[in-house]
Amino acid sequence: MWYAIISEDVADSLPLRKVHRPAHLARLEALSTEGRLLIAGPHPAIDSSEPGEAGFSGSLVVAEFDNVAAAEHWAAEDPYQLNGIYAKVTVKPYLKVLP
DSSP states (O other), rough: OOEEEEEEHHHHHHHHHHHHHHHHHHHHHHHHHTTTTEEEEEEESSSSSSOGGGEEEEEEEEEOOOSSSHHHHHHOOOOHTTOOOOEEEEEEEEOOOOO
């Protein structure tokens, strides 16, 4: 089943994001290689596709896992979570309807 992992950043997270981004992306690339990643990306902190120093307010990942516990475990092991970038992470089942 698909699961949405909705993460909210701490304030001023951009410097930490930059440090831990390669490890964060490597995990997402592994999901993609396995055919389990539907979509992933950050939420810009401002209304711009290039927020610059404004940074990001969080992230969204929609990926396939066996169950919610597996999705929660994967989310808990994210480098952004382990290194204090995320203030809150919510994992919810997701039903893809369109396209």
